Amino acid sequence: MSANIIKIGPLTKVYSDGFGKNINLFENLSFDVEQKKVTVIAGGKGLGKSVLLQSISFASAVKKRPLIPTLPSSLPWLNVTENIEFNVKERNKTEISEIINFVGLEGYNDHFPNNKSIGFRFRISLARAIVNNPELILIDDSLSALSTKRRIKLFSLLRKLASDKEIPIIYTTSSVSDAVRLADKVILLSGSPAGIISQKNIFINEDLRSDVNSYFNLTDYFSEDEIKSFAF
Amino acid sequence: MSKLKKDAKILSSLSVTLLLVLLYIIIFEFTWVSQNYIPKPSLLLESFFSLWSAYKLNASLIETTSVIFPVLFFSVIIFEAIQPIVIKILFKYEGIFNIAAPFKYFSFFFAALIFNLVFPQSFWGKILFAFLFTMLIQLKILFDNKVTIKDEYILAIKSLGVSENKIYSKVIWKTLQPHYYGKLHYVHLQLWIAVLIYEFISASIGVGAVYRTAFEFNDLSAVIALGIFISLIIWAVNSILKFAISKFIFWE
Numbered sequence: 001m002s003a004n005i006i007k008i009g010p011l012t013k014v015y016s017d018g019f020g021k022n023i024n025l026f027e028n029l030s031f032d033v034e035q036k037k038v039t040v041i042a043g044g045k046g047l048g049k050s051v052l053l054q055s056i057s058f059a060s061a062v063k064k065r066p067l068i069p070t071l072p073s074s075l076p077w078l079n080v081t082e083n084i085e086f087n088v089k090e091r092n093k094t095e096i097s098e099i100i101n102f103v104g105l106e107g108y109n110d111h112f113p114n115n116k117s118i119g120f121r122f123r124i125s126l127a128r129a130i131v132n133n134p135e136l137i138l139i140d141d142s143l144s145a146l147s148t149k150r151r152i153k154l155f156s157l158l159r160k161l162a163s164d165k166e167i168p169i170i171y172t173t174s175s176v177s178d179a180v181r182l183a184d185k186v187i188l189l190s191g192s193p194a195g196i197i198s199q200k201n202i203f204i205n206e207d208l209r210s211d212v213n214s215y216f217n218l219t220d221y222f223s224e225d226e227i228k229s230f231a232f
Numbered sequence: 233m234s235k236l237k238k239d240a241k242i243l244s245s246l247s248v249t250l251l252l253v254l255l256y257i258i259i260f261e262f263t264w265v266s267q268n269y270i271p272k273p274s275l276l277l278e279s280f281f282s283l284w285s286a287y288k289l290n291a292s293l294i295e296t297t298s299v300i301f302p303v304l305f306f307s308v309i310i311f312e313a314i315q316p317i318v319i320k321i322l323f324k325y326e327g328i329f330n331i332a333a334p335f336k337y338f339s340f341f342f343a344a345l346i347f348n349l350v351f352p353q354s355f356w357g358k359i360l361f362a363f364l365f366t367m368l369i370q371l372k373i374l375f376d377n378k379v380t381i382k383d384e385y386i387l388a389i390k391s392l393g394v395s396e397n398k399i400y401s402k403v404i405w406k407t408l409q410p411h412y413y414g415k416l417h418y419v420h421l422q423l424w425i426a427v428l429i430y431e432f433i434s435a436s437i438g439v440g441a442v443y444r445t446a447f448e449f450n451d452l453s454a455v456i457a458l459g460i461f462i463s464l465i466i467w468a469v470n471s472i473l474k475f476a477i478s479k480f481i482f483w484e
Contacts, residue, residue, distance in 0.1 A: 054387065054391075057391040058390075064393050067387060067388060067391035068388060069383075069384040069387050069388055070384070071382070071384040072384070073382075073384040073385055073387070073389075075389075075403065075406070077406050086389070086392070086402075087389070087393065087394050125388060128392070129392075132392050138391070
């Protein structure tokens with residue numbers, strides 16, 4: 001196995017429907033994540049993408065795989081710096097302030113996240129994840145509630161994080177255009193139990209990705225059936 | 233709530249109270265003098281002073297407050313100290329609370345009766361009763377506010393490899409803290425009621441026992457005067473509690 005590849009899985013998730021019947025959410029799901037790359041797991045709602053991310057996060061007991069859930073997870077009783085340093089024992093101040101600058105929170109060190117925007121709180125969660133020296137970062141469609149402009153800005157930040165800090169990212173979404181804009185690789189999930197129906201590498205110019213007005217022809221990447229399997 | 237709205241609310245409740253007092257004085261002191269059902273304001277004032285002389289309220293008040301305030305104070309301190317254990321039981325062993333289900337309709341009045349029988353005329357029996365009562369109310373407040381804990385906080389922090397105990401004390405407790413301290417004035421009020429009932433049953437010493445004596449003497453004006461006085465104490469302490477909590481505890 002190459003050092004640049006992180007092997008995920010095989011992962012299986014079974015839950016009870018409460019009437020004695022077991023339901024397989026996904027079974028023996030496995031895929032590879034490349035270093036310095038953003039992998040997007042895409043598919044319709046209710047497929048179990050969030051549960052899949054949780055399974056990936058808690059599958060490794062040794063290496064940290066921080067998860068940023070859909071709803072803001074920065075702790076409202078701690079300020080920006082305290083939130084970021086929550087689980088940090090030894091990390092020098094310069095390094096932390098460099099991470100704060102990287103995520104765009106410079107000058108907000110003593111601000112509290114409550115009453116702040118989703119984007120602001122996402123940046124805190126992202127910085128907290130980076131500070132913990134993660135093997136990879138898992139993001140559960142945390143930016144879907146943002147406006148297109150803000151979302152694209154944060155997508156650029158995520159791509160910069162993956163390439164500059166060499167931390168691979170797994171992001172889930174149910175939006176096909178978001179998947180194409182953000183991903184180096186899109187893993188398309190469908191069916192019940194959920195399975196991988198296709199994996200595509202996406203090669204798009206960075207300027208085009210960060211341009212709000214750019215339009216991607218989705219049929220260049222996916223078949224009609226694959227596009228239909230998304231929930232828009 | 234904005235400060236302006238809060239001030240307006242305080243002003244309006246204060247003006248309503250003053251208006252009611254004024255109406256009470258006008259109607260029962262000067263207008264409808266012939267009636268004998270509701271005590272006149274002047275009689276209430278007289279009864280208030282007689283509480284100190286005839287009913288020896290000083291000693292009783294010292295007895296009752298020396299139960300209520302230390303119990304309230306120490307129960308909060310103890311709760312803060314043992315909160316990781318309490319939270320762990322509350323979340324990990326939720327089923328343990330099913331044991332308490334049969335006692336759901338068991339009024340604390342019966343508990344006061346039983347304690348009075350087991351510890352007759354005992355100051356420490358009263359302390360124990362008040363302490364257990366307070367702890368149970370506080371547990372119930374936490375239990376009722378379990379729904380306010382956000383899964384995303386726990387999920388995100390857990391994924392950072394944070395220990396379970398740290399999650400209990402640094403995330404879950406912190407989330408519950410505003411609800412816990414926000415209800416402390418309610419705990420204080422309930423504690424007064426419980427201790428007064430306890431003392432009423434025991435009929436030994438304490439404000440509850442003063443109530444009983446006034447009740448036995450059919451002294452309606454003393455009962456009302458004492459009621460107003462105790463309400464004022466509860467209101468004053470609750471105001472101090474709310475002020476202190478808003479200044480020192482609430483991160484919001």
